[in-house]
Amino acid sequence: xxxxxxxxxxxxxxxxxxxxxxxxxxxxxxxxxxxxxxxxxxxxxxxxxxxxxxxxxxxxxxxxxxxxxxxxxxxxxxxxxxxxxxxxxxxxxxxxxxxxxxxxxxxxxxxxxxxxxxxxxxxxxxxxxxxxxxxxxxxxxxxxxxxxxxxxxxxxxxxxxxxxxxxxxxxxxxxxxxxxxxxxxxxxxxxxxxxxxxxxxxxxxxxxxxxxxxxxxxxxxxxxxxxxxxxxxxxxxxxxxxxxxxxxxxxxxxx
Amino acid sequence: xxxxxxxxxxxxxxxxxxxxxxxxxxxxxxxxxxxxxxxxxxxxxxxxxxxxxxxxxxxxxxxxxxxxxxxxxxxxxxxxxxxxxxxxxxxxxxxxxxxxxxxxxxxxxxxxxxxxxxxxxxxxxxxxxxxxxxxxxxxxxxxxxxxxxxxxxxxxxxxxxxxxxxxxxxxxxxxxxxxxxxxxxxxxxxxxxxxxxxxxxxxxxxxxxxxxxxxxxxxxxxxxxxxxxxxxxxxxxxxxxxxxxxxxxxxxxxxxxxxxxxxxxxxxxxxxxxxxxxxxxxxxxxxxxxxxxxxxxxxxxxxxxxxxxxxxxxxxxxxxxxxxxxxxxxxxxxxxxxxxxxxxxxxxxxxxxxxxxx
Numbered sequence: 001x002x003x004x005x006x007x008x009x010x011x012x013x014x015x016x017x018x019x020x021x022x023x024x025x026x027x028x029x030x031x032x033x034x035x036x037x038x039x040x041x042x043x044x045x046x047x048x049x050x051x052x053x054x055x056x057x058x059x060x061x062x063x064x065x066x067x068x069x070x071x072x073x074x075x076x077x078x079x080x081x082x083x084x085x086x087x088x089x090x091x092x093x094x095x096x097x098x099x100x101x102x103x104x105x106x107x108x109x110x111x112x113x114x115x116x117x118x119x120x121x122x123x124x125x126x127x128x129x130x131x132x133x134x135x136x137x138x139x140x141x142x143x144x145x146x147x148x149x150x151x152x153x154x155x156x157x158x159x160x161x162x163x164x165x166x167x168x169x170x171x172x173x174x175x176x177x178x179x180x181x182x183x184x185x186x187x188x189x190x191x192x193x194x195x196x197x198x199x200x201x202x203x204x205x206x207x208x209x210x211x212x213x214x215x216x217x218x219x220x221x222x223x224x225x226x227x228x229x230x231x232x233x234x235x236x237x238x239x240x241x242x243x244x245x246x247x248x249x250x251x252x253x254x255x
Numbered sequence: 256x257x258x259x260x261x262x263x264x265x266x267x268x269x270x271x272x273x274x275x276x277x278x279x280x281x282x283x284x285x286x287x288x289x290x291x292x293x294x295x296x297x298x299x300x301x302x303x304x305x306x307x308x309x310x311x312x313x314x315x316x317x318x319x320x321x322x323x324x325x326x327x328x329x330x331x332x333x334x335x336x337x338x339x340x341x342x343x344x345x346x347x348x349x350x351x352x353x354x355x356x357x358x359x360x361x362x363x364x365x366x367x368x369x370x371x372x373x374x375x376x377x378x379x380x381x382x383x384x385x386x387x388x389x390x391x392x393x394x395x396x397x398x399x400x401x402x403x404x405x406x407x408x409x410x411x412x413x414x415x416x417x418x419x420x421x422x423x424x425x426x427x428x429x430x431x432x433x434x435x436x437x438x439x440x441x442x443x444x445x446x447x448x449x450x451x452x453x454x455x456x457x458x459x460x461x462x463x464x465x466x467x468x469x470x471x472x473x474x475x476x477x478x479x480x481x482x483x484x485x486x487x488x489x490x491x492x493x494x495x496x497x498x499x500x501x502x503x504x505x506x507x508x509x510x511x512x513x514x515x516x517x518x519x520x521x522x523x524x525x526x527x528x529x530x531x532x533x534x535x536x537x538x539x540x541x542x543x544x545x546x547x548x549x550x551x552x553x554x555x556x557x558x559x560x561x562x563x564x565x566x567x568x569x570x571x572x573x574x575x576x577x578x579x580x581x582x583x584x585x586x587x588x589x590x591x592x593x594x595x596x597x598x599x600x601x602x603x604x605x606x607x608x609x610x611x612x613x
Contacts, residue, residue, distance in 0.1 A: 050470055076472040088467035090460050092596065100453045101460050105472035107453060111481055114452040115445045121452065128453055168472060 001064065003028045003204050004049070004172055009058035011044060011228075018044045019228045022058070026172070031198050031205045033215045033236075036225035037248055042208045043085060045225070046174050050082050051075035063171065077105040081170035083161045085177045085208075091150040095141065095160050098149060099132040102167035131167060138200075139163045139193055155186035159193065166197065173197070175207035179214045191217055224248065261610040269436045276429040286432060290500050292540040293435035294493050297442045299520035299536040300529055301489030304446060306518070307527035307596065309482045310462035311377065312386040315393030316490055317513030319366045321506055323491025324498040325400055325412065327362030331499065332414045334358065335421060340405060348421035352430060355422065359438065359495050366491020367484040369396065374483035378476050393514055400506040411505035419499055431500045438496055442489050446529055449485070458482050459527075519582060525592030530599035535592065542581075546574045 004026040011019040019041045026032055034042050048055050051072035060068045067075055081102075090098055107128070113121040136142045139159050149157055158178060165173055178194070179187050191214055198205055198218075209215045215222065215236065222239045224232040226248040232239060239245055272289065275281045281289070302316045333341040335351045346354055372392045377385055401409045422430040449455035457478045460468040469475050498504045516539070524535030554569035563569065585592070600606045 052466075052470070071474075072469045073472045073474050076470065082470060084467070084470075088464045088470075090463040090467065092463055093456060093459055097453075097456055101456055101468075101473065102471045104453065104457055104460075104474075109454065111449070111454070111485070114454045115448050117448060125453060164471060 002026055003030075003063060004206070005059075005061045006045075006049070007059045007061075009045070009048065009060070010056050011041075011048060011053060012056045017228060019048070019055075022225070022228065022230055024223060024230065026204055026206055029198075029202055029204055031194075031218055031220055032207075033219035033222045034206060034208045034225065035210070035215060035222055035239075036231075040225040041228040042225055043176055044228075046082060046176055046208065049075075050080060050174060073105060076168055079169065079171035080174065081165035081168045081172075082174035083158075083165050083176055083178060085180060087154075087157050087161055089149040089157060089160055089164070091148060093148070094146050095149055095152070096132055096136065096145040098160060099135055099164050099167045100128050102164045103128045103131055105168070135163050135167045138166065138197075155182050155189070158182065158186070158190065162190075162193065162197075166201070171203055173203055173205045175205060175209075177208050177210065179209060179211045187211065187214060190214070194218060257608060258610070261606070269440075273429060273433060273436070276432055277427075286429065287500065288540065288544050290432050290435050291497075292537055293432075293439045294496050294500070295516075295520065295540050296439050296533050296536040297435075297493040297496070298490055298517050299524070299532045300442060300446055301486045301493065302517040303521050303524075303527065303529065303532045304458070304482055304486040304489075306521050307525075307532070308450060308458045308462060309479070310526075312382065313373065313389040313486075314386055314511070314514050314518060315373070315389035315391070315396075316487070316517045317509040317511065318393035318396035319369055319487035319490040320494035320497065320513065321396050321400060321509035322369045322487075323362040323366040323494030324504045324509065325406065325494075325506075326365040326491070327358050327495025328412055328415050328498045328504055329406065330361045331355070331358045331418045335418045336414060338414060348418070349425045351418050352422040352425050352428075355418075355430075355434060359434070359492055362495035363488040363491045366494065367488030369491075370483040370487030371480070372396075373487070374480045377479045377483065390511065390514075393509075393511060397506045397510055409506070411503055413503040415499045415504075416502035419502065431496070434499075435496050438492050442492065443529065443533070445485075446489075450529070519578075521592075522582075523585060523592055525594040525596055527596040528592070528594045528598050531592060531594030531597075534594075534599075542578070543574070546577060547571065550574065 002025040006022060006024040009019055009022040010017070022045065034045070036042055044053070047053050048068070049060060051067070051070050051074065055068050058068070059066060062078060062080065065078065067078065090101065093101070107124055109118070109120045109124050133142070133145070136145055139162060141156070141159060141163055144152060144156065149160055152160065162178065175194070179190055182190060194205065195218065197203070207219070219236060222233065222236055223230055224239060224245050231244050231248060232242045234242070276286050298316070298320060302313065305311050305313045332338050334345045334354060334357070335348045337343050372395065373385070373389050376388045380388060400406070406412050419431060450458070457468065457473045460473055461475050461478050465475060494509070520536045520539050521532055523539060524531035524533070550569055550571055550573055557563040557569065558565070594602060600610065
């Protein structure tokens with residue numbers, strides 16, 4: 001059984017059809033890329049999977065459960081984490097707090113426990129703290145734990161976002177252009193981290209990426225989107241030779 | 256032990272204050288000003304939770320204070336006095352000083368419930384639009400209260416003096432000062448602990464990036480309900496104390512002007528900084544009271560220097576020119592307030608060794 005199965009996904013915003021009849025399957029422990037020209041609907045697919053939009057038609061099944069229509073925080077609790085194309089960190093909270101907050105769904109205490117500092121609060125906070133420190137260790141960010149993200153260089157901010165996504169113990173990680181805006185050293189570091197996460201955590205990763213260097217060196221399989229439909233899928237080598245894909249990116253020469 | 260130094264200092268200060276009041280060294284006026292300082296502190300830090308930490312602009316906070324003031328007054332009159340409205344007292348008036356916390360808790364819960372008027376629309380509305388809803392909530396609450404004739408309508412409601420008196424009869428202590436100090440302590444403690452817990456930081460997360468908060472598993476609607484209810488509940492606590500210090504409540508004392516006072520204190524102190532807002536609330540109360548003396552003095556000085564025509568006297572109305580002027584200057588030259596969004600312990604890291612709220 002695939003981990004994520006999308007069938008006949010269609011999304012309309014008023015008169016605009018952003019996604020039409022998009023289907024996709026992702027197996028357990030697989031690293032798949034989603035590519036396509038600007039405006040193809042890649043981020044919209046991610047937004048639907050992570051619960052931001054309720055799809056007009058179609059089904060999304062994750063680990064055997066239908067998840068379309070769930071709220072984003074419910075989807076996260078089921079094990080889908082994501083990062084954003086434009087970094088969305090909480091800039092006035094420390095890096096450590098940013099990671100801690102990713103454990104929000106698992107906090108089993110409420111207002112009164114927090115204010116009265118009940119045992120339940122202390123235990124939960126201890127667990128959150130341990131988890132957050134572990135994740136920071138994993139992506140080599142421990143030394144920045146007390147910094148504010150806004151004071152960190154762009155490459156590190158990306159890594160904090162990656163760490164925050166990992167802190168929810170995801171089964172599936174959605175990365176929306178993780179290499180956007182990075183210089184080539186940072187890109188090499190990112191590729192290393194993603195590969196390490198993929199190998200060590202045994203999770204599935206689905207990433208949108210434009211930089212061919214990243215896609216070609218990481219992804220086992222690629223899906224290509226254009227105008228809201230999937231136009232091709234296959235290994236990176238097959239995709240590179242696919243005439244439909246070349247047409248989508250470079251335009252139709254016969255025009 | 257060292258970590259508790261400042262806590263012990265504050266505790267001692269509170270006890271000394273109560274002792275001075277008890278010994279009659281502080282006169283009634285000074286005592287009232289100090290009590291109002293405490294009430295303003297509660298009012299301002301509670302508003303700070305929404306305006307500072309959550310980043311929404313609530314300008315109807317006076318409304319929740321109004322709910323607290325009226326519910327507190329009604330409860331204490333019903334509990335401890337024989338009144339036309341409620342009939343004979345529910346408890347013996349001699350118990351007033353033991354059972355008064357019930358009144359405060361009841362008032363806070365009632366105000367917290369009214370906080371839902373703003374919390375529920377905040378799911379889909381934000382910023383300026385939500386600010387308008389909060390103003391509307393302020394007006395709704397005042398109109399409701401003004402139109403219930405049984406509790407005095409526009410004439411206001413009184414009878415709380417008798418409760419305060421029966422507390423003093425049972426044990427001769429400056430009770431309202433004591434309750435205000437306890438209330439302020441509970442309020443600051445609760446807010447500080449809330450905002451240092453991961454659960455409470457959800458409020459900051461909603462403020463700083465709501466999309467990220469939602470996607471990372473924060474139930475944003477629940478966070479908003481919590482923040483608005485806690486904030487308005489504590490405003491209700493301030494209201495109940497206010498009503499008992501004055502001995503009389505009138506809905507119009509909690510109109511938009513009261514809410515604005517709260518905003519001034521929050522912006523003066525620095526949004527999202529509990530210690531900054533406390534400092535600002537103290538400074539603001541002192542300023543308002545100080546102008547009572549400064550304006551006549553200024554009047555004399557200006558007359559002596561022949562800068563004012565003899566026929567014109569500088570009156571207290573000028574207070575409402577001077578205070579807004581201070582606001583304008585503040586917004587021009589230090590828009591982030593006393594402390595920005597940092598706490599005193601961030602500005603002076605050495606303080607950390609001396610203080611703890613854990």
